[in-house]
Amino acid sequence: MTLQRMDNVGIVVEDLDAAIAFFTELGMELEGKAEIEGRWADLTVGLDGIRCVIAMMRIPDGHGRLELAQYYAPAAIGAAPPAPNTLGLHRVMFAVDDIDDTIARLRPHGAELLGEVARYEDSYRLCYLRGPVGIIIGLAEQLG
Incomplete structure (x- = not known):
């Protein structure tokens, strides 16, 4: 199968x-x-x-x-928010058109930038955000 x-x-x-x-x-x-x-x-x-x-x-x-x-x-069990290096499900990554605009739109909904927006060579701008219930999402903006 x-x-x-x-x-x-x-x-x-x-x-x-x-x-x-x-x-x-x-x-x-x-x-x-x-x-x-x-x-x-x-x-x-x-x-x-x-x-x-x-x-x-x-x-x-x-x-x-x-x-x-x-x-x-049964009631949900609380846990400490994961760090990027916590064992288990790491994050969910989304491709976006404009990373700066996306971050600005998500901040009023509780999004917190974990580090900074970084550039990977001439390919991508990338960042991690902490979202609802402490989950980590990644954003990737393709360059060029």
């Missing part, structure tokens, strides 16, 4: 509406929202009594999605 595609990356958030606003400002589109609960959800995730709301955010070209989830039961 062959891998077909990467369907989505899941992110648990404290405030679903704020996370939707953040990723909408980044340029993603809300594909839909759904309440998730029931035995099938418990079996899939490996937790009992799941009750959450998810929002599927689609990348404009339609080839990738983020699944944002706000858990009501």
Whole structure:
């Protein structure tokens, strides 16, 4: 059997509406929202009594999605925000047309630049931002 595609990356958030606003400002589109609960959800995730709301955010070209989830039961478990070198899921990188404009638009939604916007040779301008619930996103602006 062959891998077909990467369907989505899941992110648990404290405030679903704020996370939707953040990723909408980044340029993603809300594909839909759904309440998730029931035995099938418990079996899939490996937790009992799941009750959450998810929002599927689609990348404009339609080839990738983020699944944002706000858990009501069992309650979400807090953790320290990851650093760029924390083991596990590192970050999600997005290609953007204008990195400076994107940063400016995301700051009112809580985005914090982790370092600086850096130039990689004559190819890219790159940066990492901390977004909702401390997740790290990367931005890449292709030069030339």
